Each structure stands twice: as C-alpha cells, then as structure tokens.
Amino acid sequence: MSTHTPQSTSAPQSATGHEPMSVHFSHIHKSYGPTKVLTDLSMDIEAGSMVSLLGPSGCGKTTTLRILAGFEPIDSGDVLVGGRSVMGLPPNKRDMGMVFQSYSLFPNLDVSDNIEYGLRIRRVDRSARQSRTEELLEVCGLAGMGSRYPHQLSGGQQQRVALARALATRPKVLLLDEPLSALDAAVRSTLRDEIRRVQQALGTTTVFITHDQGEALAIADRVAVMNAGGIEQYARPDEIYTRPATPFVARFVGTINEFAVPSDWSFQHPLPVDDHGEDIVFIRPENLSVEPSDEGRLEVKRQTYTGERTMVWLGRPGDDETEWAASLSSADAASIPAGSRVRALVTDEPSMRLSRTEAGGRWT
Amino acid sequence: MTFTSRTDTVTRVLAWLPIVALAIFIVTPQLSSLAYSFFRSDGSFTTSGLTGLADSGAIVAPLTRSLIVAALTVVVLVGSLVPAVVAVHLWAPRLRPVLSILCTLPLVIPAIAIVAGLSAVLRELASQGRGSLGMQISMTLQSQDLPLVLVGTYAVLCLPFTYRSIDAGLSTLPLRTLYESSAVLGASTFTTLRRVVVPNIAGSVMFSAFYTFALSIAEYTVAATLSINMLPVYLNTLSSTNFRGSITLSVLLNLTTWLLLASATVSASRFGRKTSAASRKEGSIR
Numbered sequence: 001m002s003t004h005t006p007q008s009t010s011a012p013q014s015a016t017g018h019e020p021m022s023v024h025f026s027h028i029h030k031s032y033g034p035t036k037v038l039t040d041l042s043m044d045i046e047a048g049s050m051v052s053l054l055g056p057s058g059c060g061k062t063t064t065l066r067i068l069a070g071f072e073p074i075d076s077g078d079v080l081v082g083g084r085s086v087m088g089l090p091p092n093k094r095d096m097g098m099v100f101q102s103y104s105l106f107p108n109l110d111v112s113d114n115i116e117y118g119l120r121i122r123r124v125d126r127s128a129r130q131s132r133t134e135e136l137l138e139v140c141g142l143a144g145m146g147s148r149y150p151h152q153l154s155g156g157q158q159q160r161v162a163l164a165r166a167l168a169t170r171p172k173v174l175l176l177d178e179p180l181s182a183l184d185a186a187v188r189s190t191l192r193d194e195i196r197r198v199q200q201a202l203g204t205t206t207v208f209i210t211h212d213q214g215e216a217l218a219i220a221d222r223v224a225v226m227n228a229g230g231i232e233q234y235a236r237p238d239e240i241y242t243r244p245a246t247p248f249v250a251r252f253v254g255t256i257n258e259f260a261v262p263s264d265w266s267f268q269h270p271l272p273v274d275d276h277g278e279d280i281v282f283i284r285p286e287n288l289s290v291e292p293s294d295e296g297r298l299e300v301k302r303q304t305y306t307g308e309r310t311m312v313w314l315g316r317p318g319d320d321e322t323e324w325a326a327s328l329s330s331a332d333a334a335s336i337p338a339g340s341r342v343r344a345l346v347t348d349e350p351s352m353r354l355s356r357t358e359a360g361g362r363w364t
Numbered sequence: 365m366t367f368t369s370r371t372d373t374v375t376r377v378l379a380w381l382p383i384v385a386l387a388i389f390i391v392t393p394q395l396s397s398l399a400y401s402f403f404r405s406d407g408s409f410t411t412s413g414l415t416g417l418a419d420s421g422a423i424v425a426p427l428t429r430s431l432i433v434a435a436l437t438v439v440v441l442v443g444s445l446v447p448a449v450v451a452v453h454l455w456a457p458r459l460r461p462v463l464s465i466l467c468t469l470p471l472v473i474p475a476i477a478i479v480a481g482l483s484a485v486l487r488e489l490a491s492q493g494r495g496s497l498g499m500q501i502s503m504t505l506q507s508q509d510l511p512l513v514l515v516g517t518y519a520v521l522c523l524p525f526t527y528r529s530i531d532a533g534l535s536t537l538p539l540r541t542l543y544e545s546s547a548v549l550g551a552s553t554f555t556t557l558r559r560v561v562v563p564n565i566a567g568s569v570m571f572s573a574f575y576t577f578a579l580s581i582a583e584y585t586v587a588a589t590l591s592i593n594m595l596p597v598y599l600n601t602l603s604s605t606n607f608r609g610s611i612t613l614s615v616l617l618n619l620t621t622w623l624l625l626a627s628a629t630v631s632a633s634r635f636g637r638k639t640s641a642a643s644r645k646e647g648s649i650r
Contacts, residue, residue: 091547094548097548097549100541104545108563117546166548
C-alpha cells in the first residue's frame with residue numbers, strides 16, 4: 001500500500017471564490033457486526049483534486065464515501081476536511097455535495113427548485129438563488145430546462161441536474177457515488193468528460209466512486225484501488241497502469257499477462273511459456289509483440305478486432321486453459337490468423353516481477 | 365346487427381347491472397329522506413325541517429364540537445402517523461409488519477368493544493376520588509367543551525385505512541436516497557419531511573385527512589356511549605322532537621361525508637398520479 005502526502009503549499013484558488021478543502025482519512029476502522037468492512041484505511045486527498053475510489057463491489061469504497069458524507073459511523077480513526085475533524089458533525093452540517101447512482105432528484109420539484117434546494121435551506125435570498133441557479137444550468141448544459149420536472153428528463157439530463165444541485169451550495173467536497181453506472185455508454189462518456197470539465201473549472205475537491213477502471217483512469221488526478229476493505233495502491237492513473245503495486249491492481253486494472261520465468265531472465269531473453277520458472281512477470285498486451293514462426297511454441301487462438309488495434313489471444317497448442325493477450329496493429333494481426341504458429345517477444349520491462357508466492361492467483 | 369355484436373351488448377348490459385343495482389340500493393333511501401325532508405305527506409313543499417334546525421339553536425354546540433374534534437383528529441393523526449411511518453421505512457424496516465398489524469387491529473375490534481374498555485379506564489381514573497389526579501385526567505378527557513378522549517379514539521379508529529394509504533404512498537418513493545440527498549444538502553429531518561416527503565405523498569396525506577374528517581364527524585357509537593353530545597348524537601336526540609328536522613340533518617350529514625370521501629378519493633388519485641409517474645420513471649432506471 002502506498003499513500004500520498006499532499007504538497008499543501010499553494011492550493012489553487014477555485015473559480016467559485018472558495019478555498020478548496022483537503023480531505024484526510026486517518027486509520028479508519030469500520031465493521032458491521034463481525035464483518036470488517038474497512039481496515040486501517042488512510043488516505044490524503046489534495047485540495048481541489050479529483051480522486052477515484054476504484055474497486056470491485058464489496059471492497060468498501062461506498063462505505064468510505066458514506067463515512068465522509070456522515071451516513072456511517074466508524075469504529076475508530078478520524079476524517080478531516082480542511083484540517084478539521086468532521087466526525088462529530090451530522091450529514092446536514094458537513095457542507096458536502098453528493099450525486100447518487102439513482103439520481104434521486106426530488107420528483108415534486110422542477111429542475112430550478114431542485115438546484116435551489118440547498119440554497120433555500122441556507123436561507124439565501126431569492127435573487128442570489130436565481131442567479132446561482134442560472135449559472136449552474138449554464139455550466140451543466142441544462143440551459144432552458146429550469147421549469148421541467150425530473151420525470152420529463154432523460155437519465156443523462158437528470159444526472160446533470162443532480163450534479164448542479166450538488167454544486168449549488170459550493171460544497172467543500174463533492175461526492176460522486178457511481179454517478180454514471182445507470183447511463184448508457186454514449187451518455188456515460190460525454191457526461192464523464194463534462195463532470196471532469198466542471199470539476200476543474202470550479203476547483204472543487206471531488207471523490208468519485210466507480211467499479212469501472214476505464215472511468216477511473218480517465219477522470220481522476222489520483223486513483224485509489226481498493227480491495228477487501230483496504231487501499232492496494234493510491235497513485236496517478238498512469239502509475240496505476242504502468243507500475244501496479246500489487247498483483248491485485250495489476251489484474252484489476254486493464255488486461256495483463258502473467259508468465260513464469262527463470263530468476264536470471266530479463267526481458268531481452270526469449271519468453272518461456274511452460275509455466276516452470278520461479279519468478280512471475282506481469283506484462284501488458286501492448287508490450288508483447290508477436291511474429292509468425294514455424295518453431296514458435298505458441299498458437300493464435302482467436303482475435304478481438306477493436307478498430308485500429310486488434311487483441312490477439314495466444315495459447316499453447318492443445319491447451320485451451322491458459323491464454324495471453326497481445327495488442328497488435330490490426331494490419332499486423334491480419335497476417336497471423338487463428339491457428340498460426342507464432343513466438344512472442346517482450347518489448348519493454350515487465351510491469352511487475354514477483355515470486356510465485358507473492359503473485360498468488362494460479363501460481364500457488 | 366350480427367350475432368356477436370348482440371352478445372357483446374348483452375354482456376355489457378349485464379356488466380352494468382350490479383353497479384346499477386348497487387346505486388339504486390344506496391341512492392333510494394337517500395332520495396326518500398330528501399323527499400321526506402322537503403315535502404309534506406300531501407305533496408306540498410316545506411322548509412320546516414331546515415328552519416326547525418336553525419331556529420332552536422341547539423345544533424350550534426354539537427356542530428361546533430364535532431367540527432373541532434374532527435379537525436383536531438386530522439391534525440393528531442396525520443401529524444403522528446406520517447412521521448411514524450417514515451421513521452419505520454427509513455430506520456426500522458423490520459418493524460413494518462408490526463406497525464401494519466397494530467394499525468389494522470382497530471378494524472377487527474368493534475367500536476363498542478373499544479369504548480367499553482375506554483369507559484372502564486375512565487371510570488377507574490375517576491374512582492380515585494374528588495380532586496385526585498386520576499379524576500382530573502378523566503374529567504379533562506371527557507370535557508363537553510373539548511372531548512379529547514374522542515380525538516384519541518377516532519384517530520385509532522382511522523388507523524387501518526390511513527396507515528395503508530401512507531405506507532403505500534411511501535413504498536412508491538426511493539425514500540432513502542431522497543432522504544440522504546436532502547440531508548447532504550443541509551436539510552434537517554423535519555425539513556426533509558416537510559419539503560420532500562410529504563409533497564411526494566400528498567395524495568395519501570390528503571386521503572387520510574379527508575377520510576379522518578369524514579369518520580370523525582359522523583361517528584355515533586363511541587360518542588353516544590360516552591354520553592358526549594356530538595352531531596350524530598344530537599341527531600338521534602332530535603328525532604324524538606323534530607323528526608323531519610332530524611331526517612334533514614341526516615341527509616346533510618350524509619352529503620357532507622360523501623363529498624369528503626369523494627374528495628379523498630379524487631385527491632388521492634390526482635396527487636398520486638404525478639408522483640407515481642415520477643417514481644416509476646425513477647424506478648425504471650435503477
């Protein structure tokens with residue numbers, strides 16, 4: 001596990017005129033009865049940045065968010081926002097904005113009233129409320145929709161309203177709980193980019209929960225990969241992908257190949273595919289190249305065409321259990337149809353190198 | 365006309381038959397009462413029933429009393445039932461069956477049994493003697509000016525239907541996420557109840573209010589047994605001195621109750637439609 005300490009020298013001034021707030025999770029322990037949900041979780045979120053909590057369902061990411069929002073008590077530890085503990089505060093005193101997977105707009109209120117809701121509670125006067133609402137309708141791409149009701153909007157539009165509503169009160173932290181999971185693919189990627197744009201424009205510290213690794217890598221300044229109630233790795237998206245800290249991260253984020261190699265193997269050597277070596281190397285598909293060879297010990301099993309690139313699945317002849325993936329240009333892939341004998345070369349240092357016991361999985 | 369279409373017509377007429385029969389069964393006594401109220405036996409028109417009611421002035425006290433009790437019952441019932449059902453939905457869903465059974469009990473216990481138990485308690489309290497606390501409580505509850513005992517009893521009698529209505533209304537809402545969204549935005553539980561929950565179950569709340577008002581203004585058994593002069597009790601007394609007047613009053617009372625119940629049904633469906641359309645949409649994307 002690696003944690004990051006923020007360089008809290010000069011936090012950027014946000015466009016809203018509010019100083020962005022840092023968030024600090026300190027040694028959080030949380031269990032439901034005998035089930036431990038979070039074990040000694042610590043994490044620093046730099047003011048004004050966007051952090052993704054990524055992990056399979058049940059890894060504790062939602063619980064972490066709900067602790068920050070104030071909906072879940074903790075067994076021990078502390079949560080600081082802007083350097084002050086918030087654990088004594090109920091959810092309605094924490095000054096957060098939250099967007100849920102299920103939108104949860106107030107069905108009895110129109111779009112403008114939904115956005116104004118938090119301002120009304122804070123007794124902001126009418127003209128200030130209206131100008132703030134207009135501003136947010138504009139920012140969130142909802143201009144002209146102020147008088148519609150939630151049930152008249154598409155899912156993507158509803159989620160924009162939910163985002164605008166969460167931002168209206170200029171929250172200290174914006175919490176996004178799988179906001180895109182209920183949307184279809186096209187809307188999902190547009191809205192993802194838009195959330196990022198709005199977040200960067202306003203400079204609001206944001207925590208984004210997702211189980212979709214593509215989403216996490218695309219949107220966040222930092223990604224915390226979570227598993228079984230702890231953080232496996234907390235780093236920039238490119239570090240997560242190219243230098244995974246644990247086998248879990250390597251296997252959860254993207255596609256990765258695992259080969260058993262002798263301890264004196266280096267990546268310029270031929271790649272053994274017999275599973276006998278004592279070290280396990282993790283290699284991304286784009287770091288494998290494939291060339292046709294009659295003596296090759298690998299066979300092309302199948303290909304997955306994705307446009308410019310094609311994923312070529314390799315295996316030992318007569319063995320359908322183990323497959324490796326190589327990402328080739330579609331032109332190269334065309335020259336080695338399924339059934340071709342090939343050999344694989346490694347073009348770069350492996351992403352990770354571990355002993356068999358460290359690697360776990362099928363190696364122990 | 366072909367054979368099939370004739371069968372269709374016959375089926376359609378047959379389908380309407382029970383409804384017409386029921387309508388005749390319900391409307392005939394009302395029309396007869398109405399006729400009796402305004403026409404003498406020789407067929408001449410009279411308003412003596414109506415004027416007789418107004419003249420004596422004796423109606424004012426029971427009418428006011430009934431209106432106040434009915435209004436208070438609405439406030440007490442809606443004010444306690446809505447938060448209670450919301451609380452169970454949010455924080456103790458396991459208690460829902462318990463609450464459901466408790467609220468249905470008044471349906472299977474006859475009003476006369478309830479009032480018998482109630483009388484026993486009131487008598488026991490009063491028997492503690494002049495000036496005792498029990499006596500005071502008993503007196504206050506049965507006060508002719510403001511018979512609080514009836515407010516409590518009517519609220520209980522209304523529970524079976526009002527609980528069902530409010531419970532059903534809440535079940536169509538994604539209550540937990542609405543509550544949490546509202547809380548994150550800074551709302552207290554009370555504010556959430558007022559600004560989000562109640563407007564979204566407005567149909568159920570309106571139904572409960574009208575239903576409770578109608579039941580409270582027309583209830584006879586409990587009031588008569590406790591000897592509190594409410595409107596229906598007065599109506600019964602009136603029948604011995606001014607029979608035409610009592611029939612006129614009963615027609616008016618019936619009309620009022622029906623109008624209230626009709627409003628209850630209409631408001632339930634009108635308010636209900638908007639919110640349930642919204643929540644159906646909400647439900648479909650989850």
